[in-house]
Amino acid sequence: MTVTTLDEEPAVPATIRDVARASGVHISTVSRTFSAPHLVNPETRVRVLACAEDLGYRPNRAARALITGRTHNIGLIVADIANPFFPPLIKAAEGQARHRDYHVFVADTNEDQAAEEELVHALAKQVDGVLLCSPRMSNSLIEQVSREVPVVVINRQVAGLPCVMMDVGQGARLAIEHLLGLGHRRIALLGGPRGSWTNREIRRAAVAAARAGGAELTVLGPNHPTETGGGAVADQVRRSGVTAVLAYNDLMAIGLIEGLDALGLRVPQDVSVVGVDDIALSRLTRPKLTTVATPTAAAGRTAVDMLLQHDSDAPRGARGRGASAGDHRTTAQVMLQTELVVRDSTGPVPPPGRDGTGA
Amino acid sequence: MTVTTLDEEPAVPATIRDVARASGVHISTVSRTFSAPHLVNPETRVRVLACAEDLGYRPNRAARALITGRTHNIGLIVADIANPFFPPLIKAAEGQARHRDYHVFVADTNEDQAAEEELVHALAKQVDGVLLCSPRMSNSLIEQVSREVPVVVINRQVAGLPCVMMDVGQGARLAIEHLLGLGHRRIALLGGPRGSWTNREIRRAAVAAARAGGAELTVLGPNHPTETGGGAVADQVRRSGVTAVLAYNDLMAIGLIEGLDALGLRVPQDVSVVGVDDIALSRLTRPKLTTVATPTAAAGRTAVDMLLQHDSDAPRGARGRGASAGDHRTTAQVMLQTELVVRDSTGPVPPPGRDGTGA
DNA sequence: GTGAAAGCGCTAACAC
């Protein structure tokens, strides 16, 4: 009358108890076989392992996490996975995490602040830490989140929290100086999304560099940081009469070039355009894009390292209560260098009066 | 001598017990307040909710999953997140999942079959189902995985498993017919990665269409499905003397165009090139790419729907043992239509002897 | 080296 388990494929995953029963030991011995093999008699170990293999047993990481407090997962929240800026960062983070036996869960917020907040809370208990990439949240919200789960912020500076930044300010300065060197004196800055730290940094540096060079800088924006967003301002750029544009990112720069093209303006003959990011795409368009290269892969790796630096520490939550998310970890702030890559989308300032905009 | 919890920010996340203590009810009442609010007295409910809010309590989804058997997460495994083909699919899947109160965890396998297998196992217990996108695994491995966790396969046909496919075969046929119509009779097919179902479908259809049109089809490959992979065969294409190429995907097509350009061959004047996927990028290159558009967003949405169609069913594993991963769900197989988008990378066959390759 | 027992945070019968 009892239902016996036949030697078939398991309809339901085997648990630690099934393995214990099959190998004739207590469940704690099975547990040890997987989490502390050296504590178990070699003979017992091979027997247990054989039975486990046989039953297709795999430790349930979620159950383990409930007691150890460590899931061996890390969360990575990005604004827009379709923006080619992010994938290299994601891949680098995944690679680095894998080396340390961690898995990365990626979540996309669609550039939406509310989604961002909701996601980070949903992830909080399922991961040992979260990489917040280019967050659009307010600083205070980020701080609040960081009390719930360890956080490393990428592409933003938040006091008291570990941050990995790329020096886009320096990059923007180099870009402006490059344009000044080509003779440009009327320059536009294509602003990015509201709430973006990167955007603020670029603007601050660009404004300063332009002023220092005696150039006039027009700020256009905020804009959606996509090709569409860049294309949408082409007409505005034309009317503004500038001879050069620094865009918030490559996608916008490329969209702008397309848009200008449709209006009959050539890049770089009529207008010079500089992007930021150096996404793979920027080498594939015609003209190839002059841009500020950001070390995205390095940022991903560094962020993972910073998050996992206390890997061997006491667990958070559960048994090992005490270690608050943010405290006692060195809250290092790392600034990675950027560089200007000059390609074909920038050129000498056109002779005055060359098109209808006057000079 | 006892450490009392002060009214400070929680150093450790509040549990259901903390809320119970604070609101003077039993933990099961707190539980009900969150998972079945209608079963609890409105007055009690508001009190509990207030305390919960106060303590910053959030139900631990992992602990809940342990008992309900449902995590409200779904896993999405892709070959290469940096391939622009995937992000639209990912975003669509995420959007659809969110509507049903599910979260999507994305994992990247780096086109590596072993990583793919490892990842799917690691994910299995943390999600209610897995979307296997363009898997490189063998069919038998996929079937094995599907006994561990519900699976929906995207971009591949596996007997007995729910699949969402895009009819790239039809697309390839249209592409070849388009080239035939332009007078091309010597055509190359740039093969994609080994183990790709899409690759096999394209080849099968292209070979058939070419034969039917009396054209000669040279198959080149397998190749890595990236720009680099496409650029690497440019010389081979030139030497083969073909006048048109159908590439496994847009990335390879774009890489090939770059490579041909470097060899002094113009597209489409000297060689016509067709891609597959219609990634956003294909509209941004010069020449704009003629390509087979695949409904990636629809595929993502459909796959989520298929995975979640038994949403309200008994839980898998845990208490509700019995429902095996793959059984009793309608294993529908959906084939989504594709279409040919003609842009600027294809043109009439060049006059014979136009370049050194002869005719 | 191994077993017994407690318990992680939570839900789900079942009483009352």
Next chain:
DNA sequence: GTGTTAGCGCTTTCAC
């Protein structure tokens, strides 16, 4: 409508 109890799959003292 609420409390009691058992237990999800696992780890971790503590004995022996």
